[in-house]
Amino acid sequence: MLSSDTMRGYNDTIILSLLLEWPSYGYEIAKRIKERSNNKYVMKETTxxxxxxxxxxxxxxxxxxxxxxxxxxxxxxxxxxxxxxYFDQKHQEWLLTQEVVNQFITDNRS
Amino acid sequence: METIISYLDNMFSRLPKTPELEQVRQDLLVNMQDKYEALMREGSTENEAIGIVIAEFGNIDEIIEELGYQQSQSQDALPPFTDQEIEQFIIENRKAGKKIGLGVSMIILGVALLIFMNLYVGGQMILGLPTELTDILGLIPLFILLTVAIGLFIYTGSRLDQYKKFEHGFELTSAQRHRLEMGQQSFAKVYTTAIIIGVGLCVLAIPTLIVFSILLGGSYSQLGTVFLLMIVTIAVYIFIVYGKQKEAYDKLLKTDAFAKRQESDEHDRIVGAVAALVWPLAIVIFLISGLVYHQWHINWIIFPVTGLLFGGFSGMYHALKR
Structure with missing residues (x-):
């Protein structure tokens, strides 16, 4: 289970990505987040x-x-x-973030 | 589901009541209901479902910050009623109703006893006592009953004093309001039945009196009055006991009846002041006409006459002041 602290910066983008598919409401979005993350991320009601x-x-x-x-x-x-x-912009930003962070946090400890 | 509603109400109880926040509460409630029902469909027990929904609620401050609200200070919020206090308030009112009803019944019975004793004991030589003494013998039980009744009134008043702080308004959560409304609805049927029985008794009492005084005549008419008073006692007891219980629900839910009552508080004070003058006067006339002029057979009529006149006065007063 991911902590909400780690995910804070991505919540808005995740919600937008789901709304890109179809207009939706609270519970349905929460449910899809939980399902798509294989129960690894549950967004709190208030979040x-x-x-x-x-x-x-x-x-x-x-x-x-x-x-x-x-x-x-x-x-x-x-x-x-x-x-x-905004979503497209965030998408580009994420690709870049991924690339940069991957340079530092990796498996190969030498 | 009840638990979830009261959990949410609790979260919002410290927040200002604005349409915006009401919408937030409504949206959150619908989401939580959806989640709860889905969990139940998937085979969770009720407790599991409630546990998960509440665990996944999060922190209300998150929303408050986003909306730019300040948490309201507790001092300007109305005092909340706890579930126990509500329960206690209803029980206390029921007990108060019984005690006040008992007290009023004792006073009426005392009057009935006075008439009864004057009929059979008054004006006669009993056990060598002079007639002047046997005449007032009936007053003794009346005063004893009166003293006990006043004691009961004072005791009841002091018991209810602890709820004074709620007279200037209080907050109910919607779960509490819902529960009270259910309680009020089921009580309404009982109340209607009680009122019908009470009115029925009063209506029944009148032909009893007519039978006693016209058909039997003589001293029986006084006996009829004693009977009438006893029936009225039962009716009055029913009115007070059930009326007080109804009042408890009305007060808690601040329904129209109570709101109207508070408006006319000023009127009630004036009517009350007149009552405090008129009724003791009636009792004095009753006692003098009986003790001095020996008019026991007819002087009880002062009470229904006073009642009618007073009822007419207070009705007129309310109508004119409106």
């Missing part, structure tokens, strides 16, 4: 929610209300054009 708030404030996502099963009113989120741009 998820504060990420939504932050992303919405920056116009990267948009929220709307929708009634679904059992008449429960859910807040759905969809990614905006600005959000897609």
């Amino acid at each position: 998820l929610y504060s990420a939504f708030t932050r992303l919405e404030k920056q116009d990267y996502i948009r929220s709307f209300q929708q009634d679904k099963t059992m008449g429960r009113r859910r807040t759905y989120y969809e990614i905006t054009a600005k959000g897609r741009e």
Whole structure:
């Protein structure tokens, strides 16, 4: 299980990547994060929610209300054009980060 | 699910009540409900599911910081009611209702006893006692009962004093509110039944009196009054006991009845002041007309007449002041 400290910088990008696929709501996103990480990362409820708030404030996502099963009113989120741009930027940044960090943290101890 | 709701309510209890935060609470609750139901479907026990949902909740401060809220100071927040205090408040009110009901019943019974004793003991020579003494013999049980009743009222009042601090408002969590509403609903049926029985008894008491005084006549009419008072005692006891219980729910939920009551607090004080004058006056007239003028057979009528006039006055007063 990954610590939330390590993952802090990536939460927003992970959520955006999932919203790139289809508009979604809280529980569904949390579930997909857990499944795709093979149960290695569980995003806390409050972490998820504060990420939504932050992303919405920056116009990267948009929220709307929708009634679904059992008449429960859910807040759905969809990614905006600005959000897609931001995601691409973050994607490039991640490739670079990976490359750099890999130079230092490696298996071969000499 | 109840546990999850109260957990969430607890998290939000120290925060200001704004529409924005209410939306946050609502969204979080829906997410947690989704997760809880999914876990149950996957075969978790209820306790496991609740445990996981709460463990994966996180820290509310994260959201608060993001939204730019300050945690509200505890001093300007209304005092919260704990579950035990609510339970205690309802029990205490039920006990108070029984004690006040008992006290009022004792006073009415005392009056009934006075009439009864005057009918059979008053004005006669018994055990060599002069008639002047046997005349007031009925007063002794009345005063004893009156003393005990006043004792009960004072005791009940002091027991309920500990809840004074909640009179200026308090906060209920939505789980508590939900539970109370369920309780109130199930009590409403009991209350209605009790009121119907009480009113039924009062209605029944009137023909009893008519039968006694018209058909049998003479001293039986006084006996009829004794009977009437005894039936009224039972009815009054029912009204007070169940009324007090209803009041406990109303107070806790601040339903319309109580809100209206608080508005008319000022009116109640004036009506109360008039009551404090009128009723002792009625008792004095009752006692003088009985002891001095020996009008025991008819002077009890002062009570229903006073009751009617007073009821009319307070009704008129409320109507005019509105």
